[in-house]
Amino acid sequence: MARKSGSKGEETARDIRLAALSAFAREGYAAVSMRQIAAQVGLQAGALYNHFVTKQDILRDLMVGHMEELIEAWQDAEPRGAAATAALEAFIRFHIRHHASRADAVFVSYMELRNLEPANFREVEALRQRYEACLRGILTAGRKTGEFAIDDVPVVAMAIIAMLTGVTTWYRSSGRLSIAQIEDIYTAMALGSVGIANTAGQMQKREEACSQPA
Amino acid sequence: MARKSGSKGEETARDIRLAALSAFAREGYAAVSMRQIAAQVGLQAGALYNHFVTKQDILRDLMVGHMEELIEAWQDAEPRGAAATAALEAFIRFHIRHHASRADAVFVSYMELRNLEPANFREVEALRQRYEACLRGILTAGRKTGEFAIDDVPVVAMAIIAMLTGVTTWYRSSGRLSIAQIEDIYTAMALGSVGIANTAGQMQKREEACSQPA
DNA sequence: GTCTATAAGCGGATAGAC
DNA sequence: GTCTATCCGCTTATAGAC
Numbered sequence: 001m002a003r004k005s006g007s008k009g010e011e012t013a014r015d016i017r018l019a020a021l022s023a024f025a026r027e028g029y030a031a032v033s034m035r036q037i038a039a040q041v042g043l044q045a046g047a048l049y050n051h052f053v054t055k056q057d058i059l060r061d062l063m064v065g066h067m068e069e070l071i072e073a074w075q076d077a078e079p080r081g082a083a084a085t086a087a088l089e090a091f092i093r094f095h096i097r098h099h100a101s102r103a104d105a106v107f108v109s110y111m112e113l114r115n116l117e118p119a120n121f122r123e124v125e126a127l128r129q130r131y132e133a134c135l136r137g138i139l140t141a142g143r144k145t146g147e148f149a150i151d152d153v154p155v156v157a158m159a160i161i162a163m164l165t166g167v168t169t170w171y172r173s174s175g176r177l178s179i180a181q182i183e184d185i186y187t188a189m190a191l192g193s194v195g196i197a198n199t200a201g202q203m204q205k206r207e208e209a210c211s212q213p214a
Numbered sequence: 215m216a217r218k219s220g221s222k223g224e225e226t227a228r229d230i231r232l233a234a235l236s237a238f239a240r241e242g243y244a245a246v247s248m249r250q251i252a253a254q255v256g257l258q259a260g261a262l263y264n265h266f267v268t269k270q271d272i273l274r275d276l277m278v279g280h281m282e283e284l285i286e287a288w289q290d291a292e293p294r295g296a297a298a299t300a301a302l303e304a305f306i307r308f309h310i311r312h313h314a315s316r317a318d319a320v321f322v323s324y325m326e327l328r329n330l331e332p333a334n335f336r337e338v339e340a341l342r343q344r345y346e347a348c349l350r351g352i353l354t355a356g357r358k359t360g361e362f363a364i365d366d367v368p369v370v371a372m373a374i375i376a377m378l379t380g381v382t383t384w385y386r387s388s389g390r391l392s393i394a395q396i397e398d399i400y401t402a403m404a405l406g407s408v409g410i411a412n413t414a415g416q417m418q419k420r421e422e423a424c425s426q427p428a
Numbered sequence: 429g430t431c432t433a434t435a436a437g438c439g440g441a442t443a444g445a446c
Numbered sequence: 447g448t449c450t451a452t453c454c455g456c457t458t459a460t461a462g463a464c
């Protein structure tokens with residue numbers, strides 16, 4: 001799969017990936033034709049097969065690439081040695097920020113799971129599990145220290161990830177809220193959902209405004 | 215669209231709906247052919263057109279029907295005159311219970327939005343907004359009374375719905391947890407996310423077990 | 429209301445010239 | 447590495463017999 005970076009071929013492959021990602025996100029894998037992808041890149045359909053073996057191979061490439069990038073980015077962003085509450089907040093903010101700037105890839109990775117052939121599905125699913133395990137680790141740690149009031153770590157992890165990933169279905173960079181504001185809202189909610197009362201931010205509203213700066 | 219109930223035609227139409235729903239959920243609208251649906255019902259492809267004008271018409275029928283049933287069911291289940299916290303808990307439990315028994319319809323209604331033709335999309339989107347407005351109403355009421363510590367009602371509503379609907383992606387009736395248990399977990403989380411500290415259930419774990427019955 | 433047959437076209441993928 | 451041309455199966459939808 002790897003090719004000499006900088007070669008013309010690798011550049012074209014990148015263009016194909018981008019065009020396919022955008023088209024898959026907009027219309028769905030099954031509804032997008034190879035001719036359509038090729039036209040977007042300025043090629044004939046046959047030329048795509050110099051870069052990807054099949055249409056399925058493009059999908060696999062996009063989804064595996066997305067998951068690997070996600071896991072690697074979290075490994076870089078992960079705070080080491082932090083308390084569970086701080087680690088959870090870091091995870092929440094990372095997840096929202098990372099996903100918001102990759103709406104197409106998130107959408108495709110979620111919606112097109114069923115269009116992956118079995119072997120490819122297993123590969124992607126294993127990566128998804130690896131990522132989810134990062135959150136489960138934080139939750140387990142916080143339960144042990146008594147920071148989190150939770151019973152069922154796997155279910156809580158899925159619930160939090162579903163909530164956070166939902167942002168990508170409505171977020172627009174031109175929208176009413178900035179990513180930082182959205183992070184704040186979801187951080188308060190996700191921390192609250194594991195039993196941590198919010199002591200800043202939103203609570204000010206409830207206490208009838210203490211005239212503090214945001 | 216309406217036909218005499220009890221007629222052979224209506225029965226066939228119901229079979230077609232069921233077959234299409236199952237196939238769309240499993241493989242996706244674009245990947246399912248009319249022949250495939252027909253075969254599942256024991257018909258030839260042409261016969262489907264006695265019941266639905268187009269393939270798109272089947273999808274529209276399924277999605278509009280799902281949303282209308284959802285709204286109607288909530289109108290029946292909705293507690294009138296309850297406090298916001300009780301109303302929110304009722305909504306959470308209703309949403310999970312209703313959706314868990316309709317995994318295919320939920321999946322299709324979420325995943326196939328982009329395969330709706332514009333006019334059909336607007337129709338379904340309007341129904342989705344009507345349902346979401348029910349939750350927004352509860353949240354707005356609870357913010358006014360001070361029961362909920364939230365700032366942004368629309369965002370909180372979307373976050374809660376995303377979390378709750380996520381259940382359908384992993385719930386299996388043969389799984390480890392019953393629906394009642396799942397309801398309990400998500401109720402604690404969703405109430406916590408709007409700033410209501412959990413005083414029962416999960417908190418017992420944290421307080422090192424008071425030897426009370428579950 | 430269902431059947432068979434067919435229209436008219438698009439799908440993924442390949443072959444071979446350049 | 448890209449092109450043109452092509453294979454051939456499958457697509458939605460329609461027509462007309464029964």
